[in-house]
Amino acid sequence: MTTQLPPGMHLETVDDKIMTLNVGPQHPGSGHMRLIIKVDGDYIVSCDPDPGYVHRGEEKMAEYRNYIQNIPHLERPVIHDSSNILYPYCLGVEELLGIEVPERAKYIRVIAAELNRCVYILYWLAIYGIFLGHSTMFMWPAGDRELFIDLLEAMSGARVTHAYLVPGGVRNDLPSNFEERCLRQVAYFEKRLKEYEDIFYQNPLLKARTEGSGILSRTDAIRLGTTGSVLRASGVDFDVRKKEPYDVYENLDFQTVVMKEGDSYARSRIPYLEMFESCRIIKDALKKMPKSGSVRTKLKPNPKGGNDEVYRRVESGRGAIGYYIVSNNRPEPYRVKISVGSFRNLICMPYLLKGEKLGNMPAVYWGLNYWPVEADR
Amino acid sequence: MSNVIGIIRALNSGVKHLAVKRFTLRYPEQKLKFVGDGFQFNPETGVGIAGLRGRHILFHENCTGCQLCSVACEGIAEAISMVKVAETWKHNKKAIMPQIDYGKCVFCGLCVDACPFYALYMTNDYELSSFSKSALIYTPAQLAIKPNISQDVEIKISDRGASHG
Numbered sequence: 001m002t003t004q005l006p007p008g009m010h011l012e013t014v015d016d017k018i019m020t021l022n023v024g025p026q027h028p029g030s031g032h033m034r035l036i037i038k039v040d041g042d043y044i045v046s047c048d049p050d051p052g053y054v055h056r057g058e059e060k061m062a063e064y065r066n067y068i069q070n071i072p073h074l075e076r077p078v079i080h081d082s083s084n085i086l087y088p089y090c091l092g093v094e095e096l097l098g099i100e101v102p103e104r105a106k107y108i109r110v111i112a113a114e115l116n117r118c119v120y121i122l123y124w125l126a127i128y129g130i131f132l133g134h135s136t137m138f139m140w141p142a143g144d145r146e147l148f149i150d151l152l153e154a155m156s157g158a159r160v161t162h163a164y165l166v167p168g169g170v171r172n173d174l175p176s177n178f179e180e181r182c183l184r185q186v187a188y189f190e191k192r193l194k195e196y197e198d199i200f201y202q203n204p205l206l207k208a209r210t211e212g213s214g215i216l217s218r219t220d221a222i223r224l225g226t227t228g229s230v231l232r233a234s235g236v237d238f239d240v241r242k243k244e245p246y247d248v249y250e251n252l253d254f255q256t257v258v259m260k261e262g263d264s265y266a267r268s269r270i271p272y273l274e275m276f277e278s279c280r281i282i283k284d285a286l287k288k289m290p291k292s293g294s295v296r297t298k299l300k301p302n303p304k305g306g307n308d309e310v311y312r313r314v315e316s317g318r319g320a321i322g323y324y325i326v327s328n329n330r331p332e333p334y335r336v337k338i339s340v341g342s343f344r345n346l347i348c349m350p351y352l353l354k355g356e357k358l359g360n361m362p363a364v365y366w367g368l369n370y371w372p373v374e375a376d377r
Numbered sequence: 378m379s380n381v382i383g384i385i386r387a388l389n390s391g392v393k394h395l396a397v398k399r400f401t402l403r404y405p406e407q408k409l410k411f412v413g414d415g416f417q418f419n420p421e422t423g424v425g426i427a428g429l430r431g432r433h434i435l436f437h438e439n440c441t442g443c444q445l446c447s448v449a450c451e452g453i454a455e456a457i458s459m460v461k462v463a464e465t466w467k468h469n470k471k472a473i474m475p476q477i478d479y480g481k482c483v484f485c486g487l488c489v490d491a492c493p494f495y496a497l498y499m500t501n502d503y504e505l506s507s508f509s510k511s512a513l514i515y516t517p518a519q520l521a522i523k524p525n526i527s528q529d530v531e532i533k534i535s536d537r538g539a540s541h542g
Contacts, residue, residue, distance in 0.1 A: 064452065065452045065453075066452075068487065069449070069451075069452045069453055069487070071485070071487070072453050072454075072483055072485040072487070073453070136391055143400050143401070146400075146402075147532070147539070150409070150532065153411070153429065154411070154412045154427065155427065156427075156430075157415075157416045157427065157428055157429050157430035157486065157499070158429075158430050158484060158485075161483065161484075161485070163485040163486065163487070171424075171425045171486070171490070172416070172418075172424060172425030172426055172427045173424060173425075173426075173427065174427065175412040175413065175427040175428075184534055185532070185534065188534045188539055195390050198386050198387055198389070198390040199387045199390045199391060200387075202383055202386065202387070203383060203384070203387045204379070204380040204383040204384055205384070207383075294422075294424070295424055296423055296424045298422075298423035299423075
């Protein structure tokens with residue numbers, strides 16, 4: 001018997017050996033997205049990620065607001081990494097409007113971006129730990145994250161959605177005792193980071209679950225267009241901060257962390273090692289920063305961009321974030337396109353999960369450094 | 378064998394923390410100290426003054442009812458609406474002042490950046506929860522009150538670890 005189906009729809013053939021599982025969109029282990037997983041016994045046969053449950057139309061919203069009013073809503077996709085997602089927007093708008101940024105503001109922006117990167121990575125590490133069943137690794141990063149949140153709060157006035165970076169510099173200058181406080185807390189945090197090594201990364205239980213699972217080769221990583229920690233874990237030395245330095249990153253002393261293995265363990269370790277580099281950048285930037293001076297170039301009310309387009313990108317906690325902004329002589333941008341790291345890393349999921357055990361799914365999934373809200377925009 | 382050593386090392390690093398003071402801040406008994414009196418803005422230089430972005434404070438003697446804060450909030454949260462006030466000021470002919478709905482406000486502080494007359498700042502008061510939606514709407518008279526809260530706990534870092542005292 002054949003049934004007439006509407007065009008584009010098809011009936012699913014059911015195999016009594018293969019079972020289909022829906023992980024998400026409400027399952028706390030999947031984030032706000034669904035993974036359609038087909039399992040044969042305990043082994044995953046295929047995986048089909050289904051994002052889009054938290055699509056908020058940020059790009060369309062940006063077309064109806066002027067360049068300053070766009071700031072609060074554009075940081076919503078990743079509230080933990082809000083400075084980094086605003087960074088390319090600010091760089092792009094500065095180029096469109098032809099604004100010069102004061103030297104001190106450039107350093108403050110770098111410090112804000114690196115503090116925010118640590119906040120994001122610690123939050124990610126806490127989730128990664130709890131979904132592998134390691135509850136200490138949930139408590140420790142979630143607690144140590146407060147150190148950076150307190151610093152960002154003193155700096156910008158808000159704990160998560162900072163709205164601190166603006167086209168033309170930053171909203172306000174650093175408070176008076178910030179430098180000393182920042183150095184003290186960062187030094188303490190570096191000591192804490194070394195304890196993570198013993199309890200989590202050298203833990204044989206973690207190694208047994210993640211080493212050799214979900215291997216992404218160097219050629220596949222490049223072919224699939226991955227970015228950020230996923231790309232660097234597969235042995236590709238690519239970091240936007242090094243390759244296309246923006247603001248003052250070329251003056252600062254840091255290294256790109258690269259690992260060759262390409263498995264879940266390497267992918268989980270790269271962000272951890274990057275936090276050491278972030279601490280180095282913060283300390284170096286505080287040392288090299290001009291001690292006084294303007295931090296914000298005054299804009300005209302309702303600034304207009306010319307008939308122009310611009311593309312700028314930065315390195316965020318999840319990889320390269322790019323903004324493509326088109327303006328047409330109006331106070332609002334004509335088009336804003338956000339290219340995010342999470343969405344580009346999502347494509348590896350079907351390749352990595354094939355042949356894995358179902359119990360290892362969280363290790364591979366969260367190792368991708370994927371943030372569903374950012375991918376949906 | 379290396380697995381056994383690894384597990385012992387992992388356990389050991391956790392056990393060491395039995396002797397360390399707890400890091401957690403005991404809110405509401407303790408409240409964290411902030412920088413300054415809240416986020417302020419200097420319209421002459423166009424640069425803000427660092428501080429927590431909490432509940433607003435409105436200086437009635439400076440507000441001219443120009444609606445720039447309300448215009449800035451359009452398209453962000455639409456939390457600010459201009460309402461009639463009973464008092465009369467020479468510089469505020471229309472006698473209108475901002476009223477803020479904290480059910481909508483996102484605390485971005487762009488209204489403070491927009492105010493050219495030093496009339497709207499933000500304060501350290503962040504405890505705004507209420508039992509009804511209407512109580513979240515702050516009238517100009519409520520916004521004029523200076524908050525009085527004691528926030529004095531700071532993070533203490535020693536060789537043995539960090540704590541909130």
